[in-house]
Amino acid sequence: MKKALLKFFERIEPDKKKSPFLHTLYDGFFTFALTPPHVTSGGVHIRDGMDLKRQMVHVVFALLLLYLFGMYNVGHQHFVALGQYPAFFSGFHLKLIFGIILMLPIFVVTHVVGLGIEFYYAYKKGHGIEEGFLVSGALIPLIMPPDIPLWILALSVAFAVWIGKEAFGGTGMNVLNIALLARVFVFFAYPTYISGDEAWVAGLEKVAAGASVDYGWIHLHFFNPIFESFGWATYNPAATVVDGFSGATPLSLAFHNGWEAVMHSYTPNQMLWGLIPGSVGETSKPLIIIGALFLILTNIADWRIMLSMVGGAVVMAMLFNGWQATEFMKVPWYYQFYMGSFWFAMAFMATDPVTAASTPAGKWIYGFLIGAIGMIIRVLNPAYPEGWMLAILFMNVFAPLIDHYVLQGNMSRRLKRAKAAA
Amino acid sequence: MLIASAAWAQGAHGSSGSGNILLYALISVAVLVFFYIVVQVSDSLLVIESRQNSSTANSNANFSLFPSWKEIFAPRLPDFLKNKPITILKRGHDILLEGEAARVVDKSVAANTYAVQPPNFVGISPIPKMMVEVGTEVKAGDPLFHDKTRPELMWVAPVSGEVVAINRGEKRAITSVAILADKEMKYRSLPSFKLEDSTREALVSFLLDAGAWPLICQRPFGVMADIGEAPRDIFISTFDTAPLAPDLNFVVEGKEEAFQKGLDVLNKLTAGKVHLGLDGRGKQEPHKAFTEARGVELHYFHGKHPIGNVGVQIHHIQPIAAGDKVWSLGVQEVIALGRLFTEGRYNAERVVAVAGAELKEPKYVNTYLGAKMGNLVEGNLANGHVRLISGDVLSGEAKTAEDFLNYHDDQVTVVREGDEFTVFGWLLPSLNTPSISKTFPSAFMPKMKFRAETNTHGEKRAFVVTGSYEKVLPMDIHPQELFKSILIGDFEKMEGLGIYELLEEDVALCEFVCVSKQPIQHILRQGLDMMREQS
Numbered sequence: 001m002k003k004a005l006l007k008f009f010e011r012i013e014p015d016k017k018k019s020p021f022l023h024t025l026y027d028g029f030f031t032f033a034l035t036p037p038h039v040t041s042g043g044v045h046i047r048d049g050m051d052l053k054r055q056m057v058h059v060v061f062a063l064l065l066l067y068l069f070g071m072y073n074v075g076h077q078h079f080v081a082l083g084q085y086p087a088f089f090s091g092f093h094l095k096l097i098f099g100i101i102l103m104l105p106i107f108v109v110t111h112v113v114g115l116g117i118e119f120y121y122a123y124k125k126g127h128g129i130e131e132g133f134l135v136s137g138a139l140i141p142l143i144m145p146p147d148i149p150l151w152i153l154a155l156s157v158a159f160a161v162w163i164g165k166e167a168f169g170g171t172g173m174n175v176l177n178i179a180l181l182a183r184v185f186v187f188f189a190y191p192t193y194i195s196g197d198e199a200w201v202a203g204l205e206k207v208a209a210g211a212s213v214d215y216g217w218i219h220l221h222f223f224n225p226i227f228e229s230f231g232w233a234t235y236n237p238a239a240t241v242v243d244g245f246s247g248a249t250p251l252s253l254a255f256h257n258g259w260e261a262v263m264h265s266y267t268p269n270q271m272l273w274g275l276i277p278g279s280v281g282e283t284s285k286p287l288i289i290i291g292a293l294f295l296i297l298t299n300i301a302d303w304r305i306m307l308s309m310v311g312g313a314v315v316m317a318m319l320f321n322g323w324q325a326t327e328f329m330k331v332p333w334y335y336q337f338y339m340g341s342f343w344f345a346m347a348f349m350a351t352d353p354v355t356a357a358s359t360p361a362g363k364w365i366y367g368f369l370i371g372a373i374g375m376i377i378r379v380l381n382p383a384y385p386e387g388w389m390l391a392i393l394f395m396n397v398f399a400p401l402i403d404h405y406v407l408q409g410n411m412s413r414r415l416k417r418a419k420a421a422a
Numbered sequence: 423m424l425i426a427s428a429a430w431a432q433g434a435h436g437s438s439g440s441g442n443i444l445l446y447a448l449i450s451v452a453v454l455v456f457f458y459i460v461v462q463v464s465d466s467l468l469v470i471e472s473r474q475n476s477s478t479a480n481s482n483a484n485f486s487l488f489p490s491w492k493e494i495f496a497p498r499l500p501d502f503l504k505n506k507p508i509t510i511l512k513r514g515h516d517i518l519l520e521g522e523a524a525r526v527v528d529k530s531v532a533a534n535t536y537a538v539q540p541p542n543f544v545g546i547s548p549i550p551k552m553m554v555e556v557g558t559e560v561k562a563g564d565p566l567f568h569d570k571t572r573p574e575l576m577w578v579a580p581v582s583g584e585v586v587a588i589n590r591g592e593k594r595a596i597t598s599v600a601i602l603a604d605k606e607m608k609y610r611s612l613p614s615f616k617l618e619d620s621t622r623e624a625l626v627s628f629l630l631d632a633g634a635w636p637l638i639c640q641r642p643f644g645v646m647a648d649i650g651e652a653p654r655d656i657f658i659s660t661f662d663t664a665p666l667a668p669d670l671n672f673v674v675e676g677k678e679e680a681f682q683k684g685l686d687v688l689n690k691l692t693a694g695k696v697h698l699g700l701d702g703r704g705k706q707e708p709h710k711a712f713t714e715a716r717g718v719e720l721h722y723f724h725g726k727h728p729i730g731n732v733g734v735q736i737h738h739i740q741p742i743a744a745g746d747k748v749w750s751l752g753v754q755e756v757i758a759l760g761r762l763f764t765e766g767r768y769n770a771e772r773v774v775a776v777a778g779a780e781l782k783e784p785k786y787v788n789t790y791l792g793a794k795m796g797n798l799v800e801g802n803l804a805n806g807h808v809r810l811i812s813g814d815v816l817s818g819e820a821k822t823a824e825d826f827l828n829y830h831d832d833q834v835t836v837v838r839e840g841d842e843f844t845v846f847g848w849l850l851p852s853l854n855t856p857s858i859s860k861t862f863p864s865a866f867m868p869k870m871k872f873r874a875e876t877n878t879h880g881e882k883r884a885f886v887v888t889g890s891y892e893k894v895l896p897m898d899i900h901p902q903e904l905f906k907s908i909l910i911g912d913f914e915k916m917e918g919l920g921i922y923e924l925l926e927e928d929v930a931l932c933e934f935v936c937v938s939k940q941p942i943q944h945i946l947r948q949g950l951d952m953m954r955e956q957s
Contacts, residue, residue: 002845031881035847039840039876043943044933045815046517046665046837049855049862051880053848055887055937058861128881172884172938298860302889321444332444358888359900407903411918418743 005033021123028119028129056134058300062291063138063348069287070280071099074146077277078203082213083242088275093232097223099146101216102202103280106141109150113157114140121166132171132178132354133161139179139348142281143341143389145194146202148186152193156185176396177355180389187389195384197248200277207247213239249277250339251378251385258327259335271338282341292347301351304360305367309346312371313337320379328379340378345370345388355396359406366402370395499724502707506722509738510702511896514726515931517665517856518871519815521779521836523786525672531776531787533797536581537598537826538566541591543636545645545954547571548595558585562790563610563768565633566599572649578633580770580791582608598826603790609767617686617763622652625690632762636829637755641736641748642922643954653749655694655740658685660712660753661701663730664814664927665874668775668786668832670753671701671709677757678711684751684760689717692749699723699735725896733928737897742922754832774798774827778836779873780805789827796823798834811835815874816930817943840877847879855879858893858935883938891942894931897923901932905942908949913956921949 009030014022032053040047075095076088085091114133122129140157160182165174186194193199198207205211215235224234250271253261266276274284282288295301317333324330337343350356350370357366370391377387384390465487472485499508540550547570554566560579569575581603591597615628626649629635640647647653660670674681688696698715701708702722713720721739723729732750742748751759754772761769770791777784782804789798795810811818812828815835819828827834844850851863856872864870891901899920907915926943933942 002843005845006843032848033846035844035877035879036881037841037843038878038881039809040878041820043941044930045809045811045818045820045835045876046856046874046934047876047878047880047939048859048935048937049852049857049879050859050935050937051848051939052883052886052937053880054859054861057848130883132886170884172886299858299890300861353888354886356888358902360889360892363889403903407900407915407919410898410900410920411915413898414741414743414918414920417741418745421740421743421746 002034009033021120024123024129025119028122031128052131053134055300056131058298059135059295059348060138062294062300063142063281065287065290066142066281066284066344067103069274069284070142071103072096073274073283074099074102074202074280076275077201078213081201081204081207081241081245081247082239083245084236084239091233093227094235098203098219098235101218102146103141105150106144106146106148106153109153110140110157111137113154114161117158117161117166121170125170127170130171132165135352136160136178136182139281140182143179143183143279143344144186145199146280147199148193152186152190155189156182159185172354174354175400176393177349177352180349180393183389184393187384197246197252200249200279201247204241207241207245209241209243209245211241213237247277249385254331254339255328255379255382255385259331262331262339268335268338279341279344282344285338285343288343288347292343295347295351301347302353302356302363304363305351305356305370306346308364308367309350309371309374312368312373313342313375314371316372316375317379320375326379328385336375336378340386341388342374345374345392349388349392350395355399357399357402357406359403361409362399362402362406365406366395366399369398499702500705502713503702503722503724506702507720508702508722508724509735511723511725511729511734511738513893513896514729515858515894515935516663516726517815517934518869519665519779519856519874520871521777521781521784521873522666523668523775523777523784525669525786527773527786527788529788531789531798531800533603533789533793535586535600535602535794535797535826536583536790537600537792537794538577538580539598539792539826539829540567540577540596542829543646544643546575548593550577550596552588552596552599554585554599556585556588559583560585560601561608561610562770563612563633567596569646574627574630574649575635575646576630576633577636578610578768600826609769612762612766612768614766615763617690622690625687629687629759629762632768634759634762634768637758638749638751639830641733641742641750641925642746643950644925645954647749648747651747653692653694654746656688656692656696656749656751657699657732657736657739658688658696658718658751658753658756659699659730659732659735660708661699661703661730662833663727664816664833665727666775666777666784666833666835667730667814668773671712672786673773673832674709674711674753674757677760678709680757680760680764681711681753682715682760683763684756684758685715685718687759687763688749688751688756695719697721697735697739699730699732699739701730703729728894728928728931729896731928733923733925734896737899737923741920744917744922746922752830752832755830772832774832774834776802776834776836778808778834780808780836780838791829792826794823795821795825795827795834798827799823799836803836805838807839808836809839809876811837816934817927835874838873838875840875842877844877844879858890878939880937880939882940885938885940887937890935890937891929891932894935895929897928899923901929901942904949905940905945908945908952911952913953916949916953921946921953925950 014026016023072095075098078098079085079091114137118133160178164176164178164181168174201207203214205214215237219235220237227234250262250266270276272285276283296303317336320329321333357363374387374391377390469485550567551570552567561582562579564579565576566579567577579601581601583601583603586602587600589598612632638647662670685696696718698718698720700712700720700722702724707713728734772789772791773786774789775786776798781802810821812821813831814833815837853863854872855862895901904919926946929942929946936942
């Protein structure tokens, strides 16, 4: 197989001088399929088997379950709004196909835009294609609302990769988390697509009782005949949104009317397992925690950041419990962790090694402050009932400062030691 | 307390049952915290009091009522370490490789050519002044060349014979002076020297004349030792934890007297102490030559590689501060130093471990400094496509069969060249890949041995991952920030972050684990050179 692959790549190799861009692209795919036969020279003679590709791919592995669940849940929420197939596994093929039809274009657009820019810069600067976008590209679809218009998505990804990363020098040089930068771009430029009650349930003309569904050609004229031929249930273009459905997420309910209101619409179990509207990948807490444990066990993400972030959020939520000034503050602190995207932010966003603090002590501080500040934004900010994105971006900016003081501590310790010895 | 009182307010509002449970929980936590503080404060006072009254000078004694964390989590130590000063370090990584040298010294392996190589020494002029020419007959111990700026600093022939080549490299710098060895070794005899009733100055000039000065390595920077200045302390590590390193307990066997003599000499050279780092890892006590060494301070170390590196040991005994100068020597160098006095001649004999999975029989050989690499492995290679390394796989130097063993090395490692493609190398959980990452199955088999090969397993990238260097560098140093400060040439930060405490061998494991495949040792040397030029 190795020989056949090598031969194949040999045959398709473009000329480096005539078409350098194509060659960069070729090189990217080639090194992906076959680890090059480079040997060490100077320095160490043997190297650890870990490289950046492997590191990044394992983060993607940790996200796979979330992709599966997220796609299905997008379909599930759609049918819940219509009052059809309320049980989780009923209408399985409809929900799954609905989710795939929505998610596939999001995934493709993210990668075409992001990787396109990445490839262009690799060619322009004459280095190999770096793997940073493997993870960013896998994260972005999971943190977008399912109904996001593709042109907005393309704009936001381009902004994040171009301004957020390449302008700073490429992979490993960015100050802000790329995936969150894409999301925050949508949040500030097109707020109606990513906040409020409308954004989180897909495939409806409008989130209001009696509104009709919004199926495309592919649902009605491609999949419906297939399903019919098997004798399965089909998409019903005449279905309408049921009475009393608001599409509101638990967070927005809690923000306005407290925990009681949340309990009217959702059970704690639903929120735990993720059968609620929200961004694609953020809803299922157990699956996220499985991913987080995988990252911790493989030493890919830093447990210090995760643990201290939980600590910061718990402390802040307890303080709010004591304060009790608004309905949201009265939500018991442990229920805060049933709602919103805390776990996803903790496992996959805060732990980004490039933008997080780099010293061990700095990581404790960094994580704790994200937890505390994120909870403050969630509970106190009337404009936006979720805080992790803003908190992480905020702390991204401060991470170098935290590191600076940790390093100063190390330096003054060394100086003191020298003085004591002298 | 703030939380507790806040919860009190909540309770006063008369909320639901869960609020009450929360309230009680918080109150009990607050009570526990209160008692903890009371006990902790009184315990601290007790400690201060007993410190002041205690007569023992042992600053490590624990006067507290409670065992310290270190005591609770200390690994179970063997009996010989009871009541010994031991430093236990958690961080580090042992790379276990196949092809360990069998504990036999093969005396039949003899090299025909030996060389002294000026590039082995940092901080001397690249074109030293030659004192011999091609064709000169020399005895072992006869001077070959001296440093241009310090003419008293001489290098001598390790063996007797004929100078056959003076090889030159770039800009006519001398790369090696090769000697074709006699069958029967002839030595230049040295005048007898009474160590007890001589001054330091006399000893120094004796050592310079004998050509023993290059045996000493000076930190920071790993340069030739200053002649006029006494070092703060002298450090010797008596165990080597690098992959396939020679067992120094085995090497010192039969040379106890020379080793002790060498220590006595070193004691004379420093106003400070001579520190001996001892192996506290095994079940067995290290060799008596080490444990019963006189006139030195013993320090046991327990942990993983690079704990056998003298740099790590210095850091935990007394770190090198700006302005400090300390010396370090290897065990065999101390023996060579001692032999000047016990044998009255410069005897450059050296036991070298020839190791690696690509050898038919890995073993120890008895040879001299600077032996020809090809001679040492002749007839012993099981595989043709290999790399010969003078030193270990982490910080050694690649050599051809025509090259020579480096001056400070007592190890030759032979590893397979890994210049092959691997299909989906970033994905496969391949078994024969040493790694600290748990994405390889080997992480769950800590005793597993690897057959080393030289593939880089990936391409060079920018620094992305954080925290992996720290895992393998058991020092209070932030390696990644230090390397970045070197790359941007920030002198203040380099010094502040402890560049003086490091040499290439100490950060070699950082380079091994580096996910971005950065040339860490090279970067560090750049930084050291910059700092050296500054000072």
